[in-house]
Amino acid sequence: MAMKRIGVFICHCGRNIAGTVDVKRVAEEIGKREDVAFSTTYVFMCSQPGQKLIEDSVKKYNLDGVVVANCSPTLHEKTMRNAAARAGLNPYRVEIANIREWAAWPHEDNPDAATRKAIRIINATIEKLKANASLEPIEVPVIRRALVIGGGVAGMQAALDIADSGIETILVEKEATIGGNMFRLSETFPTLDCPQCILTPKMNDVAAHPNIKLYTYSEVEDVEGFMGNFKVKIKKKATFVDWDKCTGCGECLRVCPAHADSEFDLKMAKRTSIYIANEQAVPLKALIDENSCIRLQFEKKVKEGKIKPKKNVKICSKCADVCEPNAIHFQNNEEIVEEEVGAIIVATGYEVMPAEAFPELGGKYPDVITSLQFERLLAPSGPTAGIPRRPSDGKVPESIAFVHCVGSRDPQNGVPYCSRICCMYTIKQAMLVKHAMHDAAVYDFYIDIRSNGKGYEEFYHRAKEEYGVNFIRGKVSKVYKVGDKYRVQGVDTLTGRIVEVDVDMVVLATAAKGSSTVKEIAKKLRIPYDEWGWLKETHLKLKPLETPVGGVFIAGAAQFIKDITDSVSQGSGAAAKVMALLSKPELEKEPLLAKVDPEICAGCGRCKDQCAYDAITIDPVRHVSVVNEALCEGCGACSANCPTTAIQVVNFKKGQVVRAIDVLAEVF
Amino acid sequence: MTEKKFDPVIVGFFCNWCTSAAADLAGTSRLHYPASIKPIRVMCSSTVDPVYLVRALQEGADATILGGCHPGDCHYITGNYKARRRVAIVKTVLKSLGFEDTRVLLEWISGSEGPKFARVMNDYTDYIKKCGPSEFKYLDSLGGEKVD
Known part of the structure; x- marks a missing residue:
């Protein structure tokens, strides 16, 4: 039922359009068409009187379709559709x-060319419009629950706000x-707060909140579904x-004879095989590391037939023996649970590159460590109780060199970008070293100091002026061992001289990357990420929390490395997005989606191969394609691959586009 | 008959999220390019059926240009890769029929690349002007005679 009574409204946009395009001539030319019932021009179509003109004309001329020739549809498509809707015309017309x-x-x-081109664009638009169907937005029910992946500060903030x-x-x-x-950090810049003091209340709030269900030591295994209706396996x-x-209570930790590197202390200390993540862990629960537990290793080898146990052999069960509540059972209690949620926030955070990745900067030596590892040595709750000691011999260092931009701003050896937080935390660490050991010599090799936050630049000046940290502007080329010390060879670009200092310890501010688990999670959620493991937002400036997948949001350093302030802000921001989404009982979705004509469809599945959203399935009984409207995004990739035009995007049908092409390609 | 100056017709298929936005930006920035470009907005470059490109050439266009998001940046995750394959096929077909495959152009132009949009449109129009009118539109007259 092609439209026969179309109204065309040509906007002057002041002089923006009318100054070049002869709008009167356009209206006359278009008015000659048989299917156009009314064409006119107006100075500002988007103004109130302009919209009124559309409303009145729809009623007066009983229009069945409207073309507004004005600015980009990103600006006023909604305005014009709403105006027509007020007059009773379906907005998709x-x-x-x-x-x-x-x-x-x-x-x-x-x-003259602009005028002719305007006429051609309007004619092509009319040809496309003529076969438009009246549509209603699709309503999708919403599950009023949220999932937050990642329990760092951004994820906790988001979970608390939503809850x-x-x-x-x-x-x-x-x-x-x-x-x-x-929680691993010693103190935070620029306020020098102790994270343990400011974070534990938040952690306990999370654990105690009646609306938060906490799964620690758990991973997202699988995600199915779409905005408002996700099924998640954990x-x-x-x-x-x-x-x-x-x-x-920790009794078991005292008796365990087996040891392994502590995850929480980033290999700066050992922990027992049965362990509690740290003294202030939430939840405060013990768990056994399968790979280092004597008993579990023994049982594994027996099971694999590698060893045959002698009769009546006593296997280590020291932890279970002292456990008063009888909690330790040595049974593999891995479990998959299913949850249904309406929205998901990914807050998987960051990692830093390991020191070993930089052998030329001494990364192979035990006393050359990353800044994050050094945080543990500076933390009062850490393995050295806040007075740094060399990992190799436990000696308190008398001199320390800090190296900025290790791998950052260095596409050959690391990443092209600035890791953003290193300048500030290195300055903080230099200060804290001076707090712990007043006489220590501290050298800070930097390229530029980037202190772009509230109170950051002042913090830097304090380090320079009050604490006497030696800031050397220049890159370090080499770190090597000389006797008991490490020689740091660099250049001072301000004096143009080669600098060599011998120090007891070297701390490398290595580049930050996205969490190593993020790629796996991103694939499950079908959200994009870049080669460094950062999640890609919908729009860097205006939609930094959104992903192209509806209902999935990003918070904190998962998007790009951030300091605590920004991570917390983003956590709250993403929470607000989720709350807005879940505040309605049903979601409205644009109905411009793929639709299958089952009369023509042969069920070949070529559309299914093209779909990036897994929105198409083949009905096993009728053997035709079926589109899941909630998953479909309306890109039309399927329709271009369909050999029979059975699957097409509503209001972007092939016939419509071809007719528009004919007008555009015509020679006249 | 005096030879009229050749003013080509180039149909442009621009994806909604990147190249249409670039075209908007080029306009907003008052960057000039020839009116030979006849644009149509499509949701994604992957929605462009090879038939669309051939149809445009058949109906009188001297060339077609398809604009999409940069690889890896597709709003629909992988649509631009699909478009790339489709354009490759159209080019192969055109070539094997004896026509210039340069009359189909695929360009990645992101929403922030208004200047690139204008540059590509200028360069391509100049190129097509040099090539002269497309023979493809005369396919109807099988005898090889050109129909006016």
């Missing part, structure tokens, strides 16, 4: 012909405690301890 950005402005040097609004929130953390990297990793019984 309104199309915009962009004659400002696409004709008047780029061809202002040739008014406070009365929405049940699930928080999944891969490590045995929440708190993330922030793997609770094996702890070999019954957490319902465990009281976190």
Whole structure:
């Protein structure tokens, strides 16, 4: 039922269009068409009287379609559709012909060509519009629950904010405690707060919140569904301890004879095989590391047939023996749980490149460590109780060199970008070294100091002026061992001299990258990421929290390395996005989606191969394609691959586009 | 008959998220390019059926240009890769029929690349002007005679 009574409204946009395009001539030319019932021009179509003109004309001329020739549809498509809707016309019977950005402005040097091009664009738009169907927005029900992946400061903030609004929130953390990297830090810049003091209240709030369901030592295994209706499988990793019984008393830790590197202390200390992530862990529960536990290793080897146990052999069960509540059972208690949520926030945070990746800067030596590792040595709760000691011999260093931009701003050896937080935390660490050891010599090799935050530049000046840290502007080329010391060879670009200092320890501010688990999670959620492991936002400037997948948001350093202030802000921001999404019982979705004509469809599945959203399935009974409207985004990739035109995007049908092409390609 | 100056017709298929936005930006920045470019907005470069490109050439266009998001930046995740394959196929077909495959152009132009949009449109129009009118539109007259 092609439209026969179309109204065409040509906007002057002041002089923006009318100054170049002869709008009167356009209206006359278009008015000659048989299917156009009414064409007119107006000075500002987007103004109130302009919109009124559309409303009145739709009623007066009983229009069945409307073309507004004005600016880009990104600006006023909604305005015009709403105006038509107020007059009772289905809003999907309104199309915009962009004659400002696409004709008047780029061809202002040739008014005649611009006018002819405007006519052609409007004619093509009319041809496309003629077969438009009346549509209603699709309503999708919403599950009023949220999932936050990652229990660092951004994820905790997001979970708390959502939970406070009365929405049940699930928080999944891969490590045995929440708190993330922030909980590893010694003190924070520029306020020198102790993260343990400011973060533990938040961690306890998360654990105690009636609307938060916490899964620690768990990972997201699988995600299905779409905005408003996600089904998530969560793997609770094996702890070999019954957490319902465990009281976190720590008796087992005292008797365990086996050891491994501490995850929380980033290899700066050992922990026992049965362990609690740290003394302030939330939840405060013990778990067994399968790979270092004597008993579990023994049982594994027996199971694999590698060893045959002698009869009556006594295997280590020291932890279970001292456990009063009988929580330790040594049974593999891995479990998959399923949760349904309406929205997801990814807050998987960051990692730093390991020191070993930089052998030329001494990364192979034990006393050359990353800044994040050094945080543990500076932390009062850390393995050295806040007085740094060399990992190799436990000696308190008398001199320390800090090296900025290790791998950052260095595409050959690391990453091209600035890792953003290193300048500030290195300055902070230099200060804290001076706090702990007043006489220590501190050298800080930097390229530029980037202190772009509230109170940051002042903080830098304090380090320079009050603490006497030696700032040397220049890159370090080499770190090598000389006797008991490490020789740091660099250049001072301010004096133009080669600098060599011998120090006891070297701290490398290595480049930050996205969490190593993020790629796996991103694939499950079908959200994009870059080669460095950062998640890609929808728009860097205006939609930094959104992803192209509806209902999935990003918070904190998962998007790009951030300091605590920004991570917390983003956590709250993403929470607000989720709350807005979940505040309605049903979601409205644009109905411009793929639709299958089952009369023609042969069920070949070529459309299914093209779909990036897994929105198409083949009905096994009728053997035709079926589109899941909630998943479909309306890109039309399927339709271009369909050999029979059975699958097409509504209001972007092939016949419509071809008719528009014919007008555009015509020679006249 | 005096030879009229050749003013080509080039149909442009611009994806909604990148190249249409670039065209908007080029306009807003008052960057000039020839009116030979006849644009149509499509949701994604991957929605452009090879038939669309051939149809445009058949109906009178001297060339077609398809603009999409840069590889890796597609709003629909991988649509531009699909478009790239489709354009490759159209080019192969045109070539094997004895026509210039340069009359189909695929360009990645992001929403921030208004100047690139204008440059590509200028360069391509100049190029097509040099090539002269497309023979493809005369396919209807199988005898090889050109129909006016």
